[in-house]
Amino acid sequence: MMRRLLWNAIAAAVLTCFMPPLLELTTFEHLWSFLPMLFLPLLLSHLSRRYFLLGSLGGLLLSFYLILTPGSAPWGIFTEISSDVQSVINGELPGRPAFALSIGLISFLIAYLARRTFPNRGFVFGLAFGVIGFIAYCDTWTDYSGETFILYPIILSLLLLYATEVNERPRASYVRPLSALFIMGAVIVAAVQSPVINATWQDSWYDLTSGLEGEGEPSNAIQKVGYGNNDEQLGGPFQMDDREVFQVESEGNRYWRVETKDIYTGKGWVLSESNPEIDGRGFFSHFGKEVKTRNETATFEMARELPFVPYNGDNVRLTVDQQRQNVLVDPDNQKISYLDDAEQQRNYQIEYAYPLFTEEQLQTDEPLNLSVADTRRYLQLPDGLPQRVRDLANQIVEGEKTPWDKARAIENYFEEENFEYNTEEVAVPKENQDYVDQFLFETKLGYCDNFSTSAAVLLRAAGLPARWVKGFTGGESDVIGSAVTSYTVRNKNAHSWVEVYIEGPGWVPLEPTVSFDGAGQYTIDRETNNETEQTNPQRETENNTETTTPNRPQENLLDEEQTTSAGQTEQKSIPFWPILVTALALLFLYLFRKPVIRTLAILFFRRQIERPEGFRRMYRYLLRRLDKKGFHYQDGRTLAELAHEVDGYYETYAMRPLTDAYERMVYGGESLSAEKKREYFENIIRHVEG
């Protein structure tokens, strides 16, 4: 009785779990007003039909009273329902009463089902999958976020399953469900404690669309709203997304840039102006006339149409089906897009000029020769930028002679100062706080936006024209070693970096983000300068197959300079190992419980069997074990009959002689040799626990 009531209560609790997401999406406010009609039918489901129906109706009416007519006459419900039904008949959407009524009906039907099927594991699975599936659905397709809440129905369902098990078999062993429950608990605890728990429960839909439209960072899962081209508000955590954006076959691991932005607002980036024009090629004069370039080809295979063309270098020409295509080129943000959204391509080829800088070119000390407008644009800094940022910039570049050395100093600053790459604990600047200032002086941890924006601001503060670039890193290569390699670029490869203008070479990309090596943006030409290796070893990419994509935050921790933070992570995860070991040990014990029990029983009774009392105890133990196996010793059954059945089932001849010995002892006062008894016992226990 109590067990059944408990089962009912747990089932009702599981059922109730589907309400919170529903409430969040509707205008209902309180869960408690729904509780009578959710709980009462299930709680009374084991009573006779009369009480069950009365109780269900009572619960329904009580809930309606609480939901719809607080303070007014109870019969007000009926007029409201009838008018509601009338409106539904007239083809309108149902109102609150009809909605509440349908929930009541669902609750009643489920209680009725439980009443008819109890105890039934199928029912439990159905209920659990229904509720959990509903929460998952709401989480994925609506604004509702059920990340932690979903644990409740899962745990409750497990409890319910256990309760069903207990009810199903009154004398069932408690070991199995309890150990299963324990292992589940251990796994959950281990999972919670584990340091690697990032890409589990994602808001997939938003990530996907943002990754496709937003060209920039993969989505901000927590904030969910405000993506697209908007980089005005940077900051806040985001989660990794493994969805593929495109596959590209190229002659090396290249960064794929999409666009740049020029105006830093103190919170993010905006574009000053945009004048796209139709052209047969994307030519932006990124590089100076003396910079050598190499023509490269890349073949793209998009997972889905993108409204822009990712590219590298300069002088980009788009080919679709061997037909040269005209594109929309915007010189203000160097974005290449299609003339028409309808022309978005999934398979195309681009040709581009890949820059080969020489150390000599980079180390130039030529004065800037930019137009006034460009100088203003690329040296722009907001008025509210704190002075300490400017001071820091000057401090970093102090002593450096050439612009390139200054730029390199700023690029390397973050790594030298042990800034941490992190995507999860990234703060959003406070209302009167500057984004860069917060990162440089307070948090010192962040992801590419923080590093690239800060680098851009520092460069500008140091008098070097800089612009903020968005695009994708090279991704992971599928095939290694051939001249043309295929790379898979995913949402998580979305990246931002910075370009500095140096008179002579032109716009040179920098990779300030720690743990990113900036490979694939340009190459220092070895043939013209042999000192390259010394000064810029990590820029060398021609032979770099990039097997370890450093874009992922977890793997960044492997960096030597990050050992301190890695150590911290390890400290945090200390409880993980004992729990895992315990769980494994329990699992092992559970899986091998039969041999363990068998061995223990044989060892335990080995000596005992010699004495009559011990033999009797052994036989009684055997009877109990057999009872668990379904060979019930019950009224009116003789031991010989039981033994016959047992031996017949296991196709052996052990229980009968053992029983014979036992009978001889109990009814005849005789005794069999211990040796024989031992042999028979070991024989039969091997079958029973086998």
Added chain:
Amino acid sequence: MRTYTKEIQAIIDNVEKVIIGKEDVITQSLAALLAGGHVLLEDVPGVGKTMLVRAFSRSIGLTFKRVQFTPDLLPSDLTGVSMYNQKTSQFEYRPGPLMGNIVLADEINRTSPKTQSALLEGMAEANVTVDGEIHTLPNPFFVMATQNPIEHEGTYPLPEAQLDRFLVKVKMGYPDFHQEMKLLTRFERDEPIETLESVIGREQLLQMKEEVKNVHVSQPVKKYIVHLVQATRTNGSLYLGASPRSSIALMKVAQAWAYMEGRSFVLPDDVKHLLIPVLSHRLILTADARYHGQSSERILEQIKKEVAVPIQQDVESL
């Protein structure tokens, strides 16, 4: 498949040469013989009741007498009479058919109660009184009485008190198809009963009967017997339950059975196996139960299922 001692198996095999596929009847009758009781065979004519008894007596090497019970049969026709011998001027006792080792009392319910009681006295006391003189019946004395359950016209059904004197009641029943085919083959040429030879002698039988008395009945088994018998007394469908005499009978037959299986102690299995043959004729159903098609066999089956078998001294702890 049950196993018996060599001697018992020999008797069974011998009898089975004549009676085919009736091992239960043979063994239960044998148990009654060893326990010193008598057997009531209840069945229609022609299923081999007489043949069984004759085979028995031949196998054991005992004298066999047969009495056909008729309404005009007098007690003296059974017990024998004292006749006046003119030569010696003395009354001399002429023994009747009861003076045999194995007596077949055919259709016992056809004769008058007076004659019936004369038989029953002999069965109970192992002696008969003729003209005030007591004549002891031969040892062993084993009566197998037959009763036809179909005909009621002109019969004198045995009163319950007298049925109680039979240790077991067995039913022959018809042989199945194969058994009957085998029967025909065996009887095709000759009468196998004529060639039957005794496998044990009278002395040996008497010794076996002594040994049966030494079979141990443990406390749990006694408890089981009492529980079973008491269950018949509290059963709602029974007008009359089993008497204490039936408890003793059950124990004795169980002892004989254990002996036949070569054991020196009684198992609950023996008791359970023999419950129906020993008790079924001693119970009287209520009119209501009879009306609802109950039978004492069916009620006893139920009791067998309900009464717990004591498997050790402290049964409750299991």
